[in-house]
Amino acid sequence: MRPARISRTQVLDATLDLAAEAGLAAVTMRAVAARLEVTPMALYRHVGDKQGLLDGLVERLMAEIAVPAEAKDTDWRAVLRTMADNVRVIARRYPDLFMLLFQRRAVTEGAQGPRQTVYRALRSAGVPEEELSSLERLLSTLVYGFAASEAGGRFAGLNIEAEFEYGAARIEQLVEAAARGDSAG
């Protein structure tokens, strides 16, 4: 053996840069390799294959979403809004890469961080324990759908911030209703 010229981390970093600059279509084993000044085949030892590279990217995206640390003890409305904004920023930076998050199991390890943060926010709002996971899923699904729509261009021509405000207000309405126990049926 001899010192490694590149690492998995470097490969993912380079790919993320490439994706942000030129989109997912430009993410090719050969282009990533060129960016690292290495042969395409050199990547295979570090990421397995193209699919492995893509998996590594969404893993990274998840991790980026997972850092709302700042908004920790503030009120639940601010926490939820901050997390939603976080997701939107990522979606705008990697518009087509973002779509791959829909192919990632929501229950996975990497998604634990943000989910627990949302749970805490919902608990502090008074949402009953047994409704936490369903409500969290509803919220994240809406946020993902919104971010994908915004980044993908589905919302082109609309006042996106106004739409976001409307959605955020409706979500808060649902959380408050859940806290009152209106979801019982």
Added chain:
Amino acid sequence: MRPARISRTQVLDATLDLAAEAGLAAVTMRAVAARLEVTPMALYRHVGDKQGLLDGLVERLMAEIAVPAEAKDTDWRAVLRTMADNVRVIARRYPDLFMLLFQRRAVTEGAQGPRQTVYRALRSAGVPEEELSSLERLLSTLVYGFAASEAGGRFAGLNIEAEFEYGAARIEQLVEAAARGDSAG
């Protein structure tokens, strides 16, 4: 000139079949051409290029969503549920193709049909006119996000019907609140 061997309609039909059977990755100009027993280059006259082919596909998907005719005068809850189910069926049939709908402007011609149907449903529920478009957008965004999550595998391991039920109930709650005018301030 001489009689056309293939038409745009046939090309899209063949591609949709191919996509349903083998996924978007298998949708290649060459594979579509082979299915029609024609040279790859023969497609270009009918769909422009690969992007044109893809555009034609999402156009078709939109059209498939647009046919909830049956549930016309029944109650608004049934109409909304039927439309959501419609979208979910399409997403399951074309899991990766479905993601392309996020890149399609929501305000486009092809989306008019389903949107007007939702408007009617919301009106009959008592939702004020000025809130129609925002609420419809919130609903469709959630449904798209849900369908993409289900089809993409994000919801793997969950009781998806139960999740859908939960979401549907929350949506109805929002519609009822809007009808009462709770969204004002």
Added chain:
DNA sequence: ACCTGAACACCGTTCAAGT
């Protein structure tokens, strides 16, 4: 007008070889 055939510049990936 519509289709074919050969060609070009790309892909991901294998395999044997170098250090």
Added chain:
DNA sequence: ACCTGAACACCGTTCAAGT
């Protein structure tokens, strides 16, 4: 252990040619 180089079976698309 890590990287290279040549090769293979694919892509989308151009261009000139056939009917």
